[in-house]
Amino acid sequence: MMQQFYPQVQHSYRYELNKDMHLAAAHFIPDDAAGQCKNMHGHTYFINITIAGDALDELGFLINFKRIKDIVHKRYDHSVLNDHSEYQDIFPTTEIVAEQIWKSIQAELQTQGNKPNCLQVVVRETPTSYVVYRPKPEELA
Structure with a gap:
């Protein structure tokens, strides 16, 4: 995988972890205003997740x-994003996918004794387009 550099999150935590991954998935935005994205199509998504905390497990x-x-x-x-339950009432745009990934990661982090936080999720949909999702401070533990 090609190394990427992402926007930095300013924070005062001792530790910061970044995880890059890529996955292949399809989606569609069932609205005429979405143009060609109305039709089912796929992407190789590149994802970066930033987690930080003061304590280790x-x-x-x-x-x-x-x-x-x-x-x-x-x-x-290798799934169709629209088929996942979290996208039943909302279209799986790149922005919404980034937010849903944050929700999943943050929920898991809050089960850990050391309580780290997910500070940022970057979802790159194409080589020239990506979304950064950052939670509001009150959404972090």
């Missing part, structure tokens, strides 16, 4: 990299 991790990949890659790779 008993193994010395903020969170194991594999757990992050399991939450995102196993769920979405």
Whole structure:
């Protein structure tokens, strides 16, 4: 995978973890205003997740990299995003996909004793287009 550089999140945490991954998925935006995106089409999404915290777990991790990949890659790779329950009432635009990934990651982080936070999710849909999702401070634990 080609190395990417993403916008930095300013924070005062001791540790910052970034996980890059890519996955193949299809979606469609069922509205005429979406133009060609109204039709089913696929992307190779490149995703970067930024997690930070002050405390490590008993193994010395903020969170194991594999757990992050399991939450995102196993769920979405080689799937139709519109078929996932979180997109039943909302269209899976890149913005919404980034937000849903944040929600999934943050929910998992809050089950951990060391309580790290997901500060940013970047979803690159094409080589020239990406979305950055950052939660509001009050959404973090």
